[in-house]
Amino acid sequence: MRTFVLIAVLLAAAFARGDETCLSPYMPKITGQEDYVYVWTLGVDGVGDGSDKLVTVGANPKAPNYGKVVSTVSVGGRHEAHHGDFTDDRRFFWAGGLDDSVLYVFEVAADPAHPKLVRTIDSFVRDTGGVVGPHTFFALPGRMLVSALSNERDQGGRTAMATYNNDGKFVETVWMPDKAEYGYDVRVQPRLNRMLTSSFTGRQNYMRDFGALVADAEAMKHFGNTMVVWDFHARKPVQTLEVPGAPLEIRWALQPRHNYAFTTTALTSKIWLITQQDDGSFRAAPVADIGDPKKTPLPVDISLSADDRFLFVDTFMDGTCRVYDVSDPHRPKVVHQQKIGAQLNMVSETWDGERVYFTSSLLANWDKKGKDNEQFLKAYRWDGKRLAPLFQVDFLAAGLGRPHIMRFGQERFYKNQIFEGS
Amino acid sequence: MIRPTLAAVVAVAARALAADVSSPERLRRVDPAALGYTYAVGTFAPEYAPPAVGSYTLPVIQGVRDHPLVDADGRPTTLFALKHGRIAVVAFVYTTCVEVTGCPLGNAVLKRVDDKLAADRDLARRTRLITVSFDPERDTPARMAEVRALYRPSASWRFLTTRGDADLRPLLEDFGQPVAKLRFADGRWSGLFRHVLKVFLLDRENRVRNIYSVGFLGPELVLNDIRTLLREAPANPPPPADRPASRTMAASAPPPAGARGPSPRRR
Numbered sequence: 001m002r003t004f005v006l007i008a009v010l011l012a013a014a015f016a017r018g019d020e021t022c023l024s025p026y027m028p029k030i031t032g033q034e035d036y037v038y039v040w041t042l043g044v045d046g047v048g049d050g051s052d053k054l055v056t057v058g059a060n061p062k063a064p065n066y067g068k069v070v071s072t073v074s075v076g077g078r079h080e081a082h083h084g085d086f087t088d089d090r091r092f093f094w095a096g097g098l099d100d101s102v103l104y105v106f107e108v109a110a111d112p113a114h115p116k117l118v119r120t121i122d123s124f125v126r127d128t129g130g131v132v133g134p135h136t137f138f139a140l141p142g143r144m145l146v147s148a149l150s151n152e153r154d155q156g157g158r159t160a161m162a163t164y165n166n167d168g169k170f171v172e173t174v175w176m177p178d179k180a181e182y183g184y185d186v187r188v189q190p191r192l193n194r195m196l197t198s199s200f201t202g203r204q205n206y207m208r209d210f211g212a213l214v215a216d217a218e219a220m221k222h223f224g225n226t227m228v229v230w231d232f233h234a235r236k237p238v239q240t241l242e243v244p245g246a247p248l249e250i251r252w253a254l255q256p257r258h259n260y261a262f263t264t265t266a267l268t269s270k271i272w273l274i275t276q277q278d279d280g281s282f283r284a285a286p287v288a289d290i291g292d293p294k295k296t297p298l299p300v301d302i303s304l305s306a307d308d309r310f311l312f313v314d315t316f317m318d319g320t321c322r323v324y325d326v327s328d329p330h331r332p333k334v335v336h337q338q339k340i341g342a343q344l345n346m347v348s349e350t351w352d353g354e355r356v357y358f359t360s361s362l363l364a365n366w367d368k369k370g371k372d373n374e375q376f377l378k379a380y381r382w383d384g385k386r387l388a389p390l391f392q393v394d395f396l397a398a399g400l401g402r403p404h405i406m407r408f409g410q411e412r413f414y415k416n417q418i419f420e421g422s
Numbered sequence: 423m424i425r426p427t428l429a430a431v432v433a434v435a436a437r438a439l440a441a442d443v444s445s446p447e448r449l450r451r452v453d454p455a456a457l458g459y460t461y462a463v464g465t466f467a468p469e470y471a472p473p474a475v476g477s478y479t480l481p482v483i484q485g486v487r488d489h490p491l492v493d494a495d496g497r498p499t500t501l502f503a504l505k506h507g508r509i510a511v512v513a514f515v516y517t518t519c520v521e522v523t524g525c526p527l528g529n530a531v532l533k534r535v536d537d538k539l540a541a542d543r544d545l546a547r548r549t550r551l552i553t554v555s556f557d558p559e560r561d562t563p564a565r566m567a568e569v570r571a572l573y574r575p576s577a578s579w580r581f582l583t584t585r586g587d588a589d590l591r592p593l594l595e596d597f598g599q600p601v602a603k604l605r606f607a608d609g610r611w612s613g614l615f616r617h618v619l620k621v622f623l624l625d626r627e628n629r630v631r632n633i634y635s636v637g638f639l640g641p642e643l644v645l646n647d648i649r650t651l652l653r654e655a656p657a658n659p660p661p662p663a664d665r666p667a668s669r670t671m672a673a674s675a676p677p678p679a680g681a682r683g684p685s686p687r688r689r
Contacts, residue, residue: 025636141633142598165598171483192469231473231478233473234478236473415605417604418607
């Protein structure tokens with residue numbers, strides 16, 4: 001009888017809460033307090049060694065390294081470090097450079113405090129048949145799905161998705177469909193066998209100086225205005241949705257029966273809701289403005305809480321995080337607004353909803369200049385009403401660079417330890 | 423069908439745990455959330471009709487080598503001898519697993535695939551379901567036979583273990599199936615493993631063509647994938663009938679042709 005009770009407890013535990021909310025659903029989540037924040041960081045000439053690097057910052061308030069840089073792994077040179085994520089078993093962290101399309105694989109499982117660079121894949125463009133600008137890394141069982149932004153031939157927005165196996169061997173390329181050729185984020189909802197992709201711009205735009213780009217009316221025409229709904233298993237596009245103004249990050253709702261996703265449009269400053277209809281098709285509709293769209297606040301990263309209640313929206317130009325109550329996804333309401341810094345890009349929320357982390361850098365040539373070029377990792381506690389500062393790391397003063405995407409790590413997870421309660 | 427199967431699995435796991443876990447009292451004091459891998463709840467329970475057979479392609483993900491195994495009757499065999507040119511669905515489990523998103527789910531899905539295969543003799547002849555334990559210490563051939571009796575496979579489902587870690591480690595590394603013993607803080611093994619559920623679809627040339635995990639492991643999808651692979655031109659003719667397992671280790675398949683070149687999906 002005792003054993004049956006134990007088993008019942010174990011079965012009930014399968015859906016316990018874990019860490020950050022935006023990870024691939026194929027990836028197991030760490031539970032409880034994170035020990036580290038891994039920050040994929042762009043190198044800056046004259047700052048430290050000037051190289052792109054993976055920075056590990058202590059995040060456990062009970063540890064002596066709380067809020068401090070624990071380790072760094074430079075990859076040598078500047079490659080426009082941008083996004084990255086873990087493999088499906090969380091043992092390796094893959095990251096990419098948008099400029100020269102090099103992929104880096106760091107092992108984190110062996111020593112979570114000191115990730116090691118174990119593989120460099122410099123054949124991405126050749127492997128994929130001319131895809132450029134690896135963006136989102138999305139773990140699939142035994143594989144890594146990599147969305148991209150551009151192509152080798154004209155450096156424009158026509159692009160594709162690539163798949164590698166976990167050993168770093170190329171598997172396949174899937175090009176974006178005609179009339180929806182731009183790419184950016186990719187997110188899968190396995191329960192629906194649906195994959196969503198969004199669209200940004202090509203290398204000739206994203207590597208350009210932001211001021212010059214905005215002043216170039218012709219160049220500004222070359223941004224994506226579409227999202228694509230895919231049959232994930234078949235990797236076939238089934239529907240193109242008109243979402244004008246460069247829809248960027250995609251977040252599927254996380255609760256059962258919530259058959260919808262959010263995105264935000266960078267150039268038109270709106271929250272869009274992508275909802276599955278009764279007939280199985282999807283519909284995209286703008287459901288809220290983000291700040292004053294006329295001022296182009298440039299919404300960038302978003303984070304959806306595990307209970308699908310809060311959507312955190314960062315806007316780059318005003319350095320502000322707006323928290324929307326999206327309990328009714330059709331009617332988001334701003335419940336909190338807070339300036340985080342002079343510029344703001346990525347936001348990562350813990351699964352328990354209690355901690356929110358921010359970084360500042362968008363792209364090397366798009367970040368602000370002069371004193372507004374703040375480069376930070378900032379941690380906050382979220383109590384459902386306001387964001388209270390916990391710690392911050394000045395990435396320029398620390399000789400690190402421009403911090404971009406964040407992911408969480410935990411010693412206990414990788415050491416396969418369990419602890420008895422009192 | 424899954425519910426009674428899961429109940430039976432839990433019963434077997436309970437007996438095994440009672441027999442093998444040295445400190446069940448210690449396990450009861452553990453935060454349940456720490457015992458298994460955790461996934462987002464909204465990604466389970468498939469709510470879609472799989473794409474039609476042959477309407478898609480499955481790219482080559484990786485090749486695998488042959489590996490020595492031991493069947494539930496204690497006879498030595500190998501992976502390729504069991505496959506014998508068939509398509510195979512290979513699941514790695516341990517019989518005392520109680521994670522609802524782990525081995526019980528994998529076994530339950532294979533049970534349903536086995537039932538479907540039993541109703542299609544031609545498909546069953548071309549397919550092999552293979553469950554391999556990664557806990558050879560406790561999952562002896564006798565234990566695997568007990569599990570086999572529980573599931574009563576009606577088609578071509580086989581239950582295997584290995585002679586020990588020396589055979590098991592290369593097998594798991596080859597497939598990319600990490601497992602780790604879940605330990606108490608003092609280093610003692612809890613009796614449980616931490617592992618990501620992965621079920622591998624192997625084509626006739628012993629190449630991995632799909633890897634199923636939580637949220638995407640459904641019997642209809644697996645069957646459609648098997649039928650889709652069978653529509654490909656076979657490199658070797660299908661076996662005429664079930665043959666006795668061979669002890670000879672077969673040569674590894676050549677590197678997958680599609681792994682570096684244009685895939686069928688590439689434009």
